[in-house]
Amino acid sequence: MLDQILIQGFKQAFIDLYGEEPAENQIVFQKTRTEFEGDRTIVVFPFVKIVRKSPEVIADEIGNRMLHSVDIVERFNVVKGFLNILISDSYWITYFNQHYKNTRFGFKEIDNEAPIVVEYSSPNTNKPLHLGHVRNNLLGFSVSEILKANGHRVVKVNLVNDRGIHICKSMLAWQKWGENRTPENADIKGDKLVGEMYVRFDKELKSQLAQLVEEGVPENELLKKAPLMLEAQDMLQKWEAGDAQIRELWNTMNTWVYTGFDATYKRLGVDFDKIYYESETYLLGKDLVQEGLKQGVLFKKEDGSVWCDLTSDGLDEKLLLRADGTSVYMTQDLGTAEQRAGEYHPSKLIYVVGNEQNYHFDVLKLVLRKLKRDWADAIEHLSYGMVELPQGKMKSREGTVVDADELMDEMVLTAKTMTEELGKSTNLSEPEANKLYHQIGLGALKYFILKVDPKKTMMFNPQESVDFNGNTGPFIQYTHARINSLLRKAVELNIRFEDNQVVELLSKEKMLISQLYNFPSILADAGINRSPALVANYLYDLAKDFNQFYQEIPILKEENVINLNFRLLLCSFTQHVLQSASALLGMEMPEKM
RNA sequence: GGUCUCGUAGCUCAGUUGGAUAGAGCAACAGCCUUCUAAGCUGUGGGUCGAAGGUUCGAAUCCUUCCGGGAUCACCA
Numbered sequence: 001m002l003d004q005i006l007i008q009g010f011k012q013a014f015i016d017l018y019g020e021e022p023a024e025n026q027i028v029f030q031k032t033r034t035e036f037e038g039d040r041t042i043v044v045f046p047f048v049k050i051v052r053k054s055p056e057v058i059a060d061e062i063g064n065r066m067l068h069s070v071d072i073v074e075r076f077n078v079v080k081g082f083l084n085i086l087i088s089d090s091y092w093i094t095y096f097n098q099h100y101k102n103t104r105f106g107f108k109e110i111d112n113e114a115p116i117v118v119e120y121s122s123p124n125t126n127k128p129l130h131l132g133h134v135r136n137n138l139l140g141f142s143v144s145e146i147l148k149a150n151g152h153r154v155v156k157v158n159l160v161n162d163r164g165i166h167i168c169k170s171m172l173a174w175q176k177w178g179e180n181r182t183p184e185n186a187d188i189k190g191d192k193l194v195g196e197m198y199v200r201f202d203k204e205l206k207s208q209l210a211q212l213v214e215e216g217v218p219e220n221e222l223l224k225k226a227p228l229m230l231e232a233q234d235m236l237q238k239w240e241a242g243d244a245q246i247r248e249l250w251n252t253m254n255t256w257v258y259t260g261f262d263a264t265y266k267r268l269g270v271d272f273d274k275i276y277y278e279s280e281t282y283l284l285g286k287d288l289v290q291e292g293l294k295q296g297v298l299f300k301k302e303d304g305s306v307w308c309d310l311t312s313d314g315l316d317e318k319l320l321l322r323a324d325g326t327s328v329y330m331t332q333d334l335g336t337a338e339q340r341a342g343e344y345h346p347s348k349l350i351y352v353v354g355n356e357q358n359y360h361f362d363v364l365k366l367v368l369r370k371l372k373r374d375w376a377d378a379i380e381h382l383s384y385g386m387v388e389l390p391q392g393k394m395k396s397r398e399g400t401v402v403d404a405d406e407l408m409d410e411m412v413l414t415a416k417t418m419t420e421e422l423g424k425s426t427n428l429s430e431p432e433a434n435k436l437y438h439q440i441g442l443g444a445l446k447y448f449i450l451k452v453d454p455k456k457t458m459m460f461n462p463q464e465s466v467d468f469n470g471n472t473g474p475f476i477q478y479t480h481a482r483i484n485s486l487l488r489k490a491v492e493l494n495i496r497f498e499d500n501q502v503v504e505l506l507s508k509e510k511m512l513i514s515q516l517y518n519f520p521s522i523l524a525d526a527g528i529n530r531s532p533a534l535v536a537n538y539l540y541d542l543a544k545d546f547n548q549f550y551q552e553i554p555i556l557k558e559e560n561v562i563n564l565n566f567r568l569l570l571c572s573f574t575q576h577v578l579q580s581a582s583a584l585l586g587m588e589m590p591e592k593m
Numbered sequence: 594g595g596u597c598u599c600g601u602a603g604c605u606c607a608g609u610u611g612g613a614u615a616g617a618g619c620a621a622c623a624g625c626c627u628u629c630u631a632a633g634c635u636g637u638g639g640g641u642c643g644a645a646g647g648u649u650c651g652a653a654u655c656c657u658u659c660c661g662g663g664a665u666c667a668c669c670a
Binding site: 025030036048049080161166278319321322356385386451452453457458459469470478482484485486528544550593 | 595596597598599604605606607608609610612613614617618619625628629630631632633634635650651662663664665666667668669670
């Protein structure tokens with residue numbers, strides 16, 4: 001590729017001139033800044049010491065040498081210690097000719113190596129999905145798609161947290177105050193109904209607690225004394241014992257929730273290859289603990305509880321089994337990890353989980369290493385930042401969460417309003433229009449969330465965050481639709497465009513090809529860094545470059561047939577890349593908008 | 594308090610192995626539709642890259658200290 005050719009050429013020129021081999025890691029070509037002429041730049045400062053000449057002289061000597069020895073070097077110039085190299089049009093054109101027909105440009109073929117398992121979403125079944133889950137789902141989905149594009153086999157899994165005290169709280173509240181409401185008879189989404197019950201429980205519990213405080217119950221005993229908590233605990237025990245009535249209620253309510261979740265997932269455009277349920281996996285991990293005890297890497301305290309000592313790793317002691325022999329979150333995770341490892345023999349086990357659980361995953365890996373699991377290092381916590389609102393963190397109980405369904409409703413509605421204002425909905429049938437609003441609204445949402453570096457905490461302002469102009473999803477979609485319009489017209493005008501014969505490039509044409517050239521390496525980086533943000537930012541750069549090209553250079557109006565032909569091919573190539581890169585973010589491209 | 598993490602324009606964000614005068618979008622202001630979709634393009638203004646030291650030819654980027662925000666350190670999940 002381009003950089004390899006330049007590096008090789010630079011190295012040879014250096015040896016020829018100075019009789020010494022330059023350090024490989026010092027030879028780095030970067031993109032030339034726009035204010036200078038050239039495509040690639042190398043900094044020669046590092047070589048000053050070896051050559052003992054001024055940076056300008058070195059750059060000039062090497063530039064001259066490369067001009068003759070490397071045929072893709074068209075011209076060069078030297079500014080201070082920077083050697084700017086202009087690549088010949090023929091290089092770009094050859095590159096273009098080799099790739100523009102490739103509909104899988106930048107994508108690698110799927111290999112037969114061990115798969116990568118990506119766990120994401122992992123909701124609790126006691127409340128509906130909110131904005132935080134939206135970030136998780138979009139990230140998990142997108143990272144999976146990006147890894148596939150990089151040639152990996154990917155298994156997307158979802159571990160649903162369908163049991164535990166929090167579910168019992170919703171169940172109990174429904175028994176007491178649910179008035180036999182069902183999603184059908186109350187015309188409400190199942191996850192919303194169950195969520196309401198959870199909130200109701202919390203409300204009633206609070207008033208009980210307040211009552212207890214008045215009665216003078218000490219703070220640390222409040223939860224142990226509250227009748228509602230005792231009832232919930234009791235219900236959990238009955239659940240664990242397999243009590244038929246409780247199980248039936250549990251089944252019913254969970255089914256409501258799944259129906260609701262499925263609708264949300266579908267609308268969000270995410271999917272899973274396999275769904276696990278914690279009710280089926282929560283007992284896993286106990287064997288591992290026993291094994292650890294035997295090996296002496298875990299220890300038992302007087303009360304019978306089992307711990308792992310991580311103090312030598314800079315962490316604390318960690319509980320793995322309670323005194324009564326029941327397991328905790330960590331125990332289950334050890335078990336499910338072992339299950340996954342056995343089931344898929346994955347090369348990587350990626351968990352898409354918020355950064356509030358960094359500590360948990362550190363511990364998980366350490367314990368597995370102590371247990372001599374050689375796949376422990378395959379575990380990777382894809383830790384993403386929280387989504388904050390202007391008024392601070394989202395809190396379910398304080399009603400400051402942004403509900404996923406409502407958020408999507410709003411986005412789609414805004415898309416509709418915008419489209420109508422722009423007068424672009426007039427020729428559409430109703431189903432077509434609705435599809436378009438969905439594509440635009442969700443495109444805006446997905447792009448907004450995925451363009452931010454996953455690791456970073458991000459701010460979401462419902463009032464003003466999601467825009468449709470500038471660096472946004474609809475901007476990318478609009479660019480795609482524009483190209484589509486051009487190509488459609490070309491067909492109507494019976495313009496055939498097949499093989500390129502252009503030999504010279506205008507500056508915006510070259511800029512566009514050079515941007516397209518970047519895609520494969522961006523995609524590879526996005527895979528390595530698990531970062532959809534790299535793809536999103538690339539899409540913006542590409543769309544921006546295209547719009548500049550479009551603005552400055554006539555396409556259909558071009559009279560020279562060779563140029564016309566070439567520009568249409570360039571448009572079509574750009575469109576392919578916009579489309580396939582957007583798909584990696586789960587963003588659909590409308591034909592018209 | 595320990596550990597981790599973040600701090601870049603009024604706001605939201607880029608800036609990945611150290612490189613030239615730190616970039617976009619939004620918001621503000623000024624232009625461009627009888628011409629391929631104006632959800633676009635062009636331009637203006639806006640910065641002590643949290644602060645101070647250090648490393649070096651060169652630091653937003655690496656190191657140290659400090660300031661400020663967040664997360665975490667549960668017999669919760």
